[in-house]
């Protein structure tokens with residue numbers, strides 16, 4: 001495969017777009033449908049990243065890749081899903097503020113653990129030695145292939161979210177988010193519904209974390225900063241929390257714009273890329289969230305359109 | 318009467334509830350369900366809604382027990398049961414305050430009420446239409462009955478939301494149905510339909526308890542009336558007797574309305 005036309009940075013930019021899109025889609029299920037405001041996205045993603053890294057580097061597996069990757073990625077998913085279950089349970093009786101503090105607190109705990117458990121994680125120095133679960137001899141081919149695989153995983157996440165809207169599970173999540181007391185009176189366990197949703201979405205966040213670990217080939221404490229959460233939330237809020245395409249549109253207008261278009265196709269002075277741009281990016285994302293919440297809280301794509309969807313599903317009623 | 322013991326009953330014993338130190342419900346003993354339809358009367362603030370919410374365990378009891386007994390089945394201590402398990406036991410309540418699920422359509426609401434938990438899991442394979450097929454007949458019946466001509470829309474008016482609340486309750490096929498002012502704000506035609514539905518349900522074995530300010534509904538529908546004031550059950554008797562009771566007339570019905 002001749003990939004000379006492809007800049008390595010462009011691959012990373014695209015990877016980020018795909019990754020944040022995946023997280024945004026999962027936040028859509030949490031916030032847009034079930035009204036669980038998760039401000040600790042990076043925590044679930046980071047638990048996956050670190051569980052994957054530690055499992056990969058610290059356990060002597062009797063088999064090599066791709067099996068080692070698959071097993072470690074499964075561990076990452078399970079650990080993140082368990083974290084989702086525990087955090088979901090802890091916040092299950094709390095209001096919105098409690099949820100905010102609880103999820104944010106969880107993300108902080110993940111950072112603290114990753115920093116202090118030096119024997120496992122390498123602490124602030126991090127750990128190298130992760131790699132791609134295949135060998136095609138050229139790094140660029142490896143990265144590009146990984147981008148495609150990650151894109152396929154995110155496509156699956158999209159398909160899942162898309163389907164959730166069309167199943168009784170999605171209806172239950174919307175009902176629990178909209179009116180928990182009424183849902184309970186209809187015999188629905190709101191807590192169980194929320195916990196199941198948190199398990200699935202957190203697990204998928206953990207899987208994305210593991211895939212990130214492969215791409216960057218190392219564990220770095222800096223990757224656990226708030227920008228992951230911020231990017232996913234900003235994108236989703238911009239696009240529209242209640243719409244499946246909200247995350248997709250939002251990511252294209254935020255991460256894709258910054259990490260691909262501005263970074264590669266605008267004449268920006270040297271050095272800005274690494275210094276001014278990340279700061280500006282964060283400021284713009286933060287401002288985007290605030291402005292959207294003030295002027296168009298439902299996002300660019302607008303409200304949930306349940307009647308239109310129901311007409312498509314049950315038009316013959 | 319032979320059928321008397323065969324109805325599902327709710328036994329309320331020593332149940333009390335205070336809000337910020339003020340006793341709102343204080344019931345020594347009350348059996349609901351020894352007749353098909355019971356009316357629960359009392360002035361505003363008497364504690365009728367609170368009593369129903371205590372039975373549903375949607376608010377915690379300060380003390381006492383609520384027990385459900387159904388013919389041929391073991392008794393269940395409702396006061397130790399989660400609200401979300403009430404519907405499964407057949408204990409269902411409509412809400413006095415207009416309430417609905419934001420965004421969900423009328424058909425959504427109906428489907429939600431009938432969908433079994435196993436279809437609601439994250440990776441449940443069955444599509445929406447599978448669930449619909451299982452329950453289409455009853456949903457169609459009740460939606461048509463109350464005149465919902467576009468179930469694929471969201472209920473907009475207060476009346477529609479009120480009716481939808483009742484439809485959800487009916488779809489749960491209750492053994493005990495608690496109705497908290499079900500006809501408030503409804504048209505005459507809809508009120509008649511609610512009454513007819515209650516009669517039909519009761520004739521098939523459901524025990525219905527109804528709070529209603531429209532007294533005609535009570536006199537029309539109820540086999541027995543409970544009179545509550547200041548959190549206490551003061552009387553329980555035939556409608557005609559309650560109607561003629563001086564206390565009730567004085568404190569609630571007002572002179573001339575009896």
Ligand SMILES: Nc1ncnc2c1ncn2[C@@H]1O[C@H](COP(=O)(O)OP(=O)(O)O)[C@@H](O)[C@H]1O
Pocket residue numbers: 336337341359360361362363364365366367368
């Ligand atoms: N959640 C609550 N907090 C405080 N006071 C309440 C609450 N719910 C009801 N009350 C009070 O309890 C009394 C009984 O209310 P309620 O049961 O709604 O009466 P009813 O349905 O008979 O009109 C009223 O005085 C009401 O203000």
Ligand SMILES: [Mg+2]
Pocket residue numbers: 365366367413497
């Ligand atoms: Mg009331």
